[in-house]
Amino acid sequence: MSEITPDVIASHGFTEDEYEEVLRIMGREPNLTELGVFSVMWSEHCSYKSSKKWLKTLPTEAPWVICGPGENAGVIDIGDNQAVIFKMESHNHPSFIEPYQGAATGVGGIMRDVFTMGARPIANLNALRFGAPEHRKTRHLVAGVVAGIGDYGNCMGVPTVGGECEFHASYDGNILVNAMTVGLADAGNIFYSAAAGVGNPVVYVGSKTGRDGIHGATMASAEFCEDSEEKRPTVQVGDPFTEKLLLEACLELMATDAIVAIQDMGAAGLTSSSFEMASKGGVGIEMDLDQVPQREENMTAYEMLLSESQERMLMVLQPGKEKMARAVFEKWELDFAVVGTLTDTGRMVIRHQGEVVADLPIDPLASASPEYNRPWTPTPAAPAISPADVPAPDSLTGVLKTLIGTPDLCSKRWIWEQYDHMVMTDTIGRPGGDAALVRVHGTKKALAMSSDCTPRYCLADPVQGGRQTVAESWRNVTATGATPLAITDNMNFGNPEKPEIMGQFVGCIEGMREACMALDYPVISGNVSLYNETRGTAICPTPTIGGVGLIEDSAKAVDSAFPAEGQAIILIGETRGHLGSSLYLREIAGGEDGAPPPVDLAAERRNGDFVRGLILAGQATACHDLSGGGLAVALAEMAMAGDMGAAIEPANGDLPLHAWLFGEDQARYLLTVGDAESVLAAAAEAGVPAAVIGTTGAKELTLGKNETISVADLKTAHEVWLPGFMAAPDTFE
């Protein structure tokens, strides 16, 4: 076995202090296999060592939360003995190196996290952030990531119903691919990962182990550098066909009483799954690597333990159930092997070719892994920008047409038409709206789900940005008529060893915490992706929020399309024309500065609860949340969705009209209603700002005097950018 030299230690990502701790725990020098296991278990990706101190501050409980963070995914109760299981996870580094396989295996991994708990996945979402369109790699990355996500989810027969896609130069060297899966389970039949029962068999099922993805978790825990693209062998290769068989086989076995515990093999593969299961159950494992199904010859213990081959699961079975379980997996033509036994030693003893190749204590590697309180500095406050200081444009409709055609606001049809978003025939709110709406099969209930983040706000003011991201998720779910229930958070940040980056993380967490508390919107699962930097340049702080809500009677849900002519359009919430860090400022006025809009959480709560009440009472015929691009963009989106215009009578008071139209003040919604008077009266009573700003009808959107644009022109402007960009020839120098 190789000698443990300082080079070997450094190449495994250990600091000197960390290696000292390894020596202390072991009481001797580790061998290379043991060092590899420490390396992946203590990687940022697996151990959350920089983030866990702060993650613990997030609210994770509510009466409807069955299981919060710490398991493969979070679980909420939706009544009728049904549970919803969901989580979002990043696959950023692999997707940059090899976009197709990186994104595909990201989707495969998050689906396994959900079905390992006993849920059938019923919807996928994804949040994608690419570099500037003019960056030479962007087109290639978009094409590969979208194809990878589509091919994996489509083959699984799980609809991809929503998400977001934005472009910004801060992601040039470090794209973000965040994938979310929502599953449905029987509330009385949820599976956890804590191993139990000394003497019980430890069983490996799924695909064979190969040499792919070795040290993926370690790669995901370091900054990118010049040679990162040479790390392609650390990217896993996906096989959605096998995963579909694995899904069906697992659900078939889960209908019996054979499984004690189950965990998917994701990052750090067999190592991470076995250590986590043993640690949670307070037991030890004796494992024999000769029993592990292998795809390649002469694999070493090191390779088998660190491989991230996909589509694999580790289970602890009830004694005597091996034969029955094997028959299920053989029916689905999958490997099934008893690879170990639970012990009472608290140690992981691994044998290979008759020899003990690793003998490690479990707890110090898993639950007692390092926790750092990294130094952090608060982000300096960005100067407030007064609406009056932002010049007015020549043409408001011209600005609107430009904005809805920008990379961030344009239609993402080119993407979601590559995703099967209809399979399972329960998608009643298709991609493109505020939140996707998916029926709970065979019931009147439906789930609203959305993915949100506004990185430009988080960069300017992490606390307000963190609040806003959670609030926007809550609004998107609310705008369908659903009650928001819980979120999953996917925290994408730069290098936490830099105090200013750690300050962004701490600030975003604080803002999220406040919003989650105020909105009764707990965090039930999540993932942290740090070191999103290339050559020292960090991404914008991007805490992506995946939100899920429930509507008891899906027939009462509304969407954002103008539904009929002659409806009054009501603006809910207060408009102050906030243009700092807005899309208007960036895309029209050419600035990315200024404080982001402040988020008044009490107003969010009051306005949202009021809007939801109207929808459920049948008083609102359409609803749309206001976000990037403000009121004008929201109006345009409602017009395009309904293929119907509107005449707007500006109610801007003292505000410049462009600030009223394009300001990004929070806690706002647009509604269409048949009976405006009763809605205004109810709003006044509830203390909710509300005003009629126009009427639906005709084929044009009129924003004021001499400011008219046809809905057809809006649609062309909205649809043209992304397909045109993707069809343009590559211009490699």
Place this chain on the structure above:
Amino acid sequence: MKAAVIVFPAATSDRDTKVCLEQSTGKPVHMVWHGDTEIPDVDLIVLPGGFSYGDYLRCGAMASHSPIMKEVKSRAKQGVHVLGICNGFQILCESGLLPGVLMRNAGLKFICKDVDLRVENDTTPFTRGYGKGQAVRIPVSHHDGNYFADDAALEKLEDEGRVAFRYLANPNGSRADIAGILNDKGNVLGMMPHPERLADAQLGGTDGRPMFDALTEALS
């Protein structure tokens, strides 16, 4: 009408098809495993959409050799009605029950969207719920829906009135805008669009439903 749905490994629309058939027939549908060799006594056999064998080798190629396909072919020969949707259409072509082949979409990308079809033949139990020339909206969801047959085969299909559906705006490069075809006896239909996906008003349309209602009426 009694119906069976064949379940291939990585079938994805098997449940959707079952739901839709049960909605029209009011009777439970038999789900038949691809590895079996027998099918219950039924009036309709459906090969559902999906990614049988992961679309490896060539879409539908491996599934066409599944043990159950011998029985499907034998039943089709006896006159039992067989409907292949999407991957089912690909399997029918690969197994020789229908002529031609489904190639990769001309745009090389997976396409999932509603498309408009024109009904070209309204005389079969599959299509008599529609009028000839009627435009119906039914979604497609495929990577390999680009129908190809050589000139002789195409001429025969046209002459015998065996083109059941044509795209009004061709999404995938299919020859002659073909979306669905019949066999020479008219008891086997293969089509790329998914009628089971728009047979429920809450999903945004019901143009798929007349197919299942008409089959139920004709085959009961």
